[in-house]
Structures are given as C-alpha cells and as structure tokens.
Amino acid sequence: MTRKNDIDTATGERLYRMLRLIRRVEEEVGRIYPSDRIKSPVHLSIGQESVAVGVCDPLRPDDVVSATYRSHAGYLAKGGDLRAMFAELYGKATGNAGGKAGSMHLVDMAHNVLGSSAVVGTTVPIALGYAFAIKQRKEDRVVVAFFGDGATEEGVFHESLNFASLKKLPVLFVCENNHFAIHQPLNKRWATDQICARVETYGIPAERITDANTETIRDCTQEALANIRSGQGPAFLECLTWRWREHVGPGEDYDAGFRDRSALEAWQEKDEVERMGAALDGASRSRIDAEIEAEIADAIEFAERSPFPEGKELYAHVYAE
Numbered sequence: 001m002t003r004k005n006d007i008d009t010a011t012g013e014r015l016y017r018m019l020r021l022i023r024r025v026e027e028e029v030g031r032i033y034p035s036d037r038i039k040s041p042v043h044l045s046i047g048q049e050s051v052a053v054g055v056c057d058p059l060r061p062d063d064v065v066s067a068t069y070r071s072h073a074g075y076l077a078k079g080g081d082l083r084a085m086f087a088e089l090y091g092k093a094t095g096n097a098g099g100k101a102g103s104m105h106l107v108d109m110a111h112n113v114l115g116s117s118a119v120v121g122t123t124v125p126i127a128l129g130y131a132f133a134i135k136q137r138k139e140d141r142v143v144v145a146f147f148g149d150g151a152t153e154e155g156v157f158h159e160s161l162n163f164a165s166l167k168k169l170p171v172l173f174v175c176e177n178n179h180f181a182i183h184q185p186l187n188k189r190w191a192t193d194q195i196c197a198r199v200e201t202y203g204i205p206a207e208r209i210t211d212a213n214t215e216t217i218r219d220c221t222q223e224a225l226a227n228i229r230s231g232q233g234p235a236f237l238e239c240l241t242w243r244w245r246e247h248v249g250p251g252e253d254y255d256a257g258f259r260d261r262s263a264l265e266a267w268q269e270k271d272e273v274e275r276m277g278a279a280l281d282g283a284s285r286s287r288i289d290a291e292i293e294a295e296i297a298d299a300i301e302f303a304e305r306s307p308f309p310e311g312k313e314l315y316a317h318v319y320a321e
C-alpha cells in the first residue's frame with residue numbers, strides 16, 4: 001500500500017533526524033570496524049532505516065520494542081542510549097551489558113528496548129510474553145516485535161501469531177522484508193510471497209508497505225496502534241526494504257553473485273534519508289546534521305576512553321545468584 005499524509009515541519013525534522021542519526025551511526029560503525037576496536041560482529045541496517053523510524057516515531061515512551069541481531073536501528077529509533085551502544089560494541093564496561101554482549105544483543109530497559117538475540121525468530125515469542133504480561137496487568141502499552149523475512153519461516157513465528165491472536169495481545173508484528181536471508185532470496189524459500197495472506201489466516205489484520213516511505217509506515221503504524229490499544233488484538237506490517245551492505249560486516253556483497261547492484265541502485269534512488277532531508281529547509285538540515293555529528297563523536301570518544309570490564313566480570317551473570 002502507498003499513502004501519504006502531510007506532516008508538519010517539526011515531525012519532518014524529527015523523522016529526518018532519526019533517519020540520519022541511524023545512517024551516520026552505522027556508517028561510523030562500518031568505518032571503525034576494520035580497526036578491530038569494535039569487538040563484536042555487526043549487522044548493519046543501512047538502507048532499511050525508514051522501517052524502524054516510521055514504526056517507532058508514534059510509540060509512547062513506555063511502549064516496548066524487540067529487535068533482532070540487526071538491532072541498531074530499532075534500538076536508536078526507540079531512544080536507546082548512543083554512548084552505551086558504542087561502548088557495548090567496543091566491549092567496554094560502560095556498555096549496555098557491561099561490554100559482554102555486543103552489537104547483536106543490545107538492550108536498554110530504561111527506554112523499553114528488550115534485549116535482542118542472534119537466534120533467528122527467538123525474539124518474537126519473547127516480545128509476545130511481554131505483551132501477555134502487559135495484558136495480564138491491564139496496562140495500556142504495546143510491544144513491537146521487529147524481525148526479518150527469514151524469521152517468518154520459523155515454526156515459533158506461527159505459534160506466536162496464533163497465541164497473540166487467540167489472547168488478543170497488544171503486539172505489533174513488523175516484518176522487515178529485505179528480500180534475503182543471508183544469501184537466499186525469497187523466491188528460493190517461499191512458495192508464494194503472500195506473507196500478509198498467510199498472517200491473515202490467524203485473524204490478524206496485515207498490511208504490506210511496498211515503497212519504504214517513512215510517512216506511510218508511520219501512518220500505518222498509527223492506525224495499527226489505535227486498533228491494538230482499543231483491545232482489538234495484534235496487527236502485522238510487512239515493510240519491503242533493502243539491505244545495502246553485506247549480511248554481516250561493513251562491506252558489500254554484490255560480487256558474490258546472488259544479487260544485483262542494479263537492485264541496490266533502484267532502492268538508493270528512493271533513499272529515505274535523502275528524500276526526507278531534501279524536504280527540509282537547508283539551514284535546518286545543516287543544523288541537524290551538525291548536531292548528529294557532534295553526538296556521534298561524543299559517543300565514540302566515550303567508548304574509546306571507557307575501561308574494559310575487569311577479569312572477574314567473566315564469572316558474573318553466568319549463574320543465577
């Protein structure tokens with residue numbers, strides 16, 4: 001579906017700021033990565049930012065987000081702490097998990113970002129459990145579960161849809177369909193690409209957004225959130241998007257023979273960071289860009305000067321105390 005609402009200047013600036021922050025953070029992660037100062041593998045969302053930004057913008061602070069190992073975008077869009085994120089990637093004691101978890105396991109409960117996981121599909125039932133607890137406690141909060149197209153092939157995904165629909169849980173399922181699971185394209189994995197139709201058989205309203213437009217994703221999310229908050233149960237969004245870089249690491253994979261650069265170029269022509277930036281007046285855009293560069297430089301400097309965890313930390317959090 002494509003649909004566009006006019007947005008006011010403040011909203012446009014806020015959306016652009018977050019799109020640009022995520023893009024620049026990940027470009028910096030990619031720049032630093034070869035130096036080995038970043039200690040964990042990194043899965044970059046460069047090109048996919050509009051999904052996290054469009055979905056997280058209408059959330060309330062006490063709503064909850066669950067992401068995957070490709071977690072930076074959702075983490076930042078929900079307000080996750082940038083200093084703690086860089087420190088975590090550097091393996092430093094000031095990181096979200098004391099430097100022991102790395103990029104794939106970002107967590108920031110102060111901003112209601114649930115810990116992510118490297119195991120495909122596993123964060124979906126955890127998000128569901130959180131939504132179940134919210135419902136039991138009669139709280140007015142929503143959980144967003146982000147996952148890739150590959151995760152929808154896991155059995156637990158279908159179990160989760162069924163349980164969420166049965167119990168009318170306050171959860172928004174968001175499939176970031178970037179067309180690939182590592183090197184495997186959709187047409188080698190799915191008999192049909194009708195994921196929304198499959199989801200609807202569970203009694204869950206589902207919508208496909210084809211152009212990655214930030215405002216459209218935000219509009220659809222707002223509509224879904226209103227329905228979820230009114231007690232109608234879960235909703236599902238499929239957002240088509242494109243991962244610009246390789247599956248894991250800062251490089252590209254267009255020489256590996258499984259996807260074409262021409263497809264990348266087509267998605268780059270409708271780059272949401274650029275499109276939303278071009279809609280602002282030049283002075284505002286320059287100011288926002290400068291503020292973002294300062295914020296990132298501060299976070300990197302924080303990570304660089306932070307200490308590594310002490311040796312005894314190796315034995316902490318291993319067994320329940």
Ligand SMILES: Cc1ncc(C[n+]2csc(CCOP(=O)(O)OP(=O)(O)O)c2C)c(N)n1
Binds near residue numbers: 121178247
């Ligand atoms: C249960 C499980 N099976 C296989 C893997 C190996 N693996 C890691 S990422 C990945 C692809 C997942 O693709 P998708 O869910 O579309 O997410 P994307 O990487 O595109 O964001 C696979 C198969 C894993 N980590 N966990």
